[in-house]
Amino acid sequence: MNQETAxxxxxxxxxxxxxxxxxxxxxxxQVYYGDTHAIKDVDVDIEDRNVTAFIGPSGCGKSTFLRxxxxxxxxIPIARVEGQILIDDEDIYDKRIDxxxxxxxxxxxxxxxxxxxxxxxxxxxxxxxxxxLAKNKSELNDIVEKSLRRAALWNEVKDRLQLPGxxxxxxxxxxxxxxxxxxxxxxxxxMDEPCSALDPIATDQVEELIRELKGxxxxxxxxxSMQQAHRVSQKTAFFxxxxxxxxxxxxxIFKNPKDERTESYITGRIG
Amino acid sequence: xxxxxxxxxxxxxxxSKGSLLEKDARTKKRNAAETRFKAYGIIAIGIGLAxxxxxxxxxxxxxxxxxxxxYVTVPITLEAETLDPEGNRDPADISGVMTFAxxxxxxxxxxxxxxxxxxxxxxxxxxxxxxxxxxxxxxxxQRVVSNPDLIGETEEFRLLASSRxxxxxxxxxxxxxLERDRNLDAAHLDIVDQLQxxxxxxRTFNMDFIxxxxxxxxxxxxxxxxxxxxxxxxxMLVVLALALPIGVAASIYLEEFAPKNxxxxxIEVNISNLAAVPSIVFGILGLxxxxxxxxxxxxxxxxxxxxxxxxxxxTIIISTRASLKSVPxxxxxxALGVGASPMQAVFHHxxxxxxxxxxxxTIIGLAQALGETAPLLLIGMVGFIASNYPEGVASGxxxxxxxxxxxxxxxxxxxxxxxYERAWGGIIILxxxxxxxxxxxxILRRRFERRW
Numbered sequence: 001m002n003q004e005t006a007x008x009x010x011x012x013x014x015x016x017x018x019x020x021x022x023x024x025x026x027x028x029x030q031v032y033y034g035d036t037h038a039i040k041d042v043d044v045d046i047e048d049r050n051v052t053a054f055i056g057p058s059g060c061g062k063s064t065f066l067r068x069x070x071x072x073x074x075x076i077p078i079a080r081v082e083g084q085i086l087i088d089d090e091d092i093y094d095k096r097i098d099x100x101x102x103x104x105x106x107x108x109x110x111x112x113x114x115x116x117x118x119x120x121x122x123x124x125x126x127x128x129x130x131x132x133l134a135k136n137k138s139e140l141n142d143i144v145e146k147s148l149r150r151a152a153l154w155n156e157v158k159d160r161l162q163l164p165g166x167x168x169x170x171x172x173x174x175x176x177x178x179x180x181x182x183x184x185x186x187x188x189x190x191m192d193e194p195c196s197a198l199d200p201i202a203t204d205q206v207e208e209l210i211r212e213l214k215g216x217x218x219x220x221x222x223x224x225s226m227q228q229a230h231r232v233s234q235k236t237a238f239f240x241x242x243x244x245x246x247x248x249x250x251x252x253i254f255k256n257p258k259d260e261r262t263e264s265y266i267t268g269r270i271g
Numbered sequence: 272x273x274x275x276x277x278x279x280x281x282x283x284x285x286x287s288k289g290s291l292l293e294k295d296a297r298t299k300k301r302n303a304a305e306t307r308f309k310a311y312g313i314i315a316i317g318i319g320l321a322x323x324x325x326x327x328x329x330x331x332x333x334x335x336x337x338x339x340x341x342y343v344t345v346p347i348t349l350e351a352e353t354l355d356p357e358g359n360r361d362p363a364d365i366s367g368v369m370t371f372a373x374x375x376x377x378x379x380x381x382x383x384x385x386x387x388x389x390x391x392x393x394x395x396x397x398x399x400x401x402x403x404x405x406x407x408x409x410x411x412x413q414r415v416v417s418n419p420d421l422i423g424e425t426e427e428f429r430l431l432a433s434s435r436x437x438x439x440x441x442x443x444x445x446x447x448x449l450e451r452d453r454n455l456d457a458a459h460l461d462i463v464d465q466l467q468x469x470x471x472x473x474r475t476f477n478m479d480f481i482x483x484x485x486x487x488x489x490x491x492x493x494x495x496x497x498x499x500x501x502x503x504x505x506x507m508l509v510v511l512a513l514a515l516p517i518g519v520a521a522s523i524y525l526e527e528f529a530p531k532n533x534x535x536x537x538i539e540v541n542i543s544n545l546a547a548v549p550s551i552v553f554g555i556l557g558l559x560x561x562x563x564x565x566x567x568x569x570x571x572x573x574x575x576x577x578x579x580x581x582x583x584x585x586t587i588i589i590s591t592r593a594s595l596k597s598v599p600x601x602x603x604x605x606a607l608g609v610g611a612s613p614m615q616a617v618f619h620h621x622x623x624x625x626x627x628x629x630x631x632x633t634i635i636g637l638a639q640a641l642g643e644t645a646p647l648l649l650i651g652m653v654g655f656i657a658s659n660y661p662e663g664v665a666s667g668x669x670x671x672x673x674x675x676x677x678x679x680x681x682x683x684x685x686x687x688x689x690x691y692e693r694a695w696g697g698i699i700i701l702x703x704x705x706x707x708x709x710x711x712x713x714i715l716r717r718r719f720e721r722r723w
Contacts, residue, residue: 114605
């Protein structure tokens with residue numbers, strides 16, 4: 001019941017913001033891991049050129065739901081997704097959709113920095129190469145430089161592009177992964193707890209980066225840190241035990257939550 | 272209220288552990304158990320090392336003599352009237368002269384060698400030639416046939432000594448052993464002693480053992496392992512060319528793409544089972560499938576290679592899957608996350624990281640196949656068959672040949688103790704190959720292993 005109100009609220013708020021189009025629209029999404037019902041009836045609309053945060057206690061399904069948006073759950077044999085997720089009004093679980101093409105449009109940054117054990121240059125250039133985004137070497141160089149600049153990493157690595165990406169510090173590695181994700185020019189960027197393995201300074205850099213990316217992308221970030229959600233996002237969704245409990249403007253969620261579970265979580269009584 | 276301090280004091284008294292300088296009974300017992308366990312471990316390792324040392328010692332002691340060989344240097348006058356009765360130096364006529372015509376020449380040569388060395392004996396000339404290998408006539412003849420200009424000259428020939436003489440110089444044959452010997456007796460050995468002082472009989476490094484071909488039962492001094500080494504080489508080519516691609520492709524499919532269901536579970540269980548199947552079973556399978564059913568030539572390295580491929584595949588598949596499994600899933604996620612197809616993720620990222628493990632597994636599998644004997648017995652790669660070098664590559668794959676371990680087995684079962692010495696020598700060569708392959712595996716692993 002609460003969830004229905006949440007959705008209705010959400011529709012109300014979007015109507016107040018006419019310049020923000022809906023990029024991702026999920027309806028009645030169910031995810032099963034074998035017999036476990038991990039995500040129950042999630043309805044959510046994610047806006048373009050905005051940061052949406054998913055918060056909630058561990059095991060609440062926020063990462064699982066995030067991985068539905070670029071069909072990374074396909075790689076888990078026992079996972080099963082039902083319901084409908086529309087990106088630009090196309091059902092991404094349609095039979096005709098190729099998940100490989102989808103993932104070029106929906107980039108992802110993972111919890112643990114996972115650069116390829118290759119050079120910094122090759123890490124960023126890999127996506128554009130396999131998608132044929134660069135006609136020649138100099139175009140590829142441009143894409144690599146642009147992506148690294150946007151990931152605020154260029155100045156630190158421009159002299160050592162041929163060194164292995166795994167040799168960078170944790171924060172640099174994560175920004176490298178972000179550069180790698182944006183190099184393929186996705187329209188949506190999914191971030192699964194991108195700062196959980198980073199120290200406060202690196203976290204700050206990544207958050208700054210997320211705020212900048214907002215101008216071009218629809219960013220969805222899963223985070224354990226409520227402060228982080230508060231700092232970077234415009235909309236926040238609170239997940240609990242596989243349900244989307246509440247979804248609203250970040251300010252509303254943190255200042256004036258409608259559901260008592262949200263309030264308990266925000267104030268630190270559960271979670 | 273009043274007794275509260277007392278309770279606290281009691282509690283702290285019972286909590287006191289006593290002095291740390293003294294070990295309590297429990298600690299002593301635990302330490303003793305630990306010392307005992309360490310001792311057991313050291314004893315176990317010691318026993319293992321002792322066995323290894325005994326093995327290495329006996330192999331070296333028995334095998335090293337095979338690498339030297341006794342030769343007799345004989346000046347032989349190649350009489351024209353015997354070897355070229357027509358006198359026209361026609362190669363066809365010269366090769367028409369059979370080996371028995373050379374016997375008297377060799378006898379004369381040996382006698383003149385004895386005279387030169389001031390050795391006096393009343394032994395007959397034919398009796399004396401028993402000191403030489405029965406291959407002597409053939410050796411001389413081959414040289415004459417290939418170079419007819421030698422006819423009429425007196426040439427020095429280094430001829431193989433008989434296996435008894437060779438054994439005597441190596442300390443394997445004693446005078447007492449010759450009492451029951453039909454070929455040689457103690458008098459021969461006295462002559463050998465004198466000839467050795469004169470430098471006519473000498474023992475040198477035996478390249479023919481490493482590069483030569485097998486010889487018949489009564490000429491152990493002529494036998495070499497070279498031809499069967501080539502047999503092993505061609506078999507390994509077949510194994511590498513088949514087992515590596517098939518094994519790696521099967522592993523990649525099973526590990527990265529196959530759905531997890533009862534059928535793939537069954538395949539998995541069976542691969543593990545195949546790895547434990549005795550190799551002789553693969554031998555009889557090869558005999559039935561490749562020779563009797565498919566009609567491939569018997570004793571051919573091609574068939575041996577096919578059988579060993581079957582035997583090596585489970586090893587390669589298991590080690591390849593293990594190294595694919597050890598690539599962190601985050602690398603796959605990263606590749607799929609930027610929109611790589613599953614195949615691109617595997618070939619661009621997973622496979623390069625797994626390559627050192629795959630290579631190591633393959634080399635270990637090859638080494639295992641190289642040392643395998645039992646299946647070769649069943650497909651006929653054993654016996655006196657490695658007596659000729661293969662002529663070219665096709666012949667290398669298709670003509671009957673033996674392999675190193677089968678050749679060793681063949682020598683070990685022959686009666687003459689001189690063959691026994693060859694078997695040990697062959698084991699040294701085989702071990703050198705195996706150890707260098709394992710070393711290569713270690714080097715590759717060290718060199719290419721990447722950390723992430």
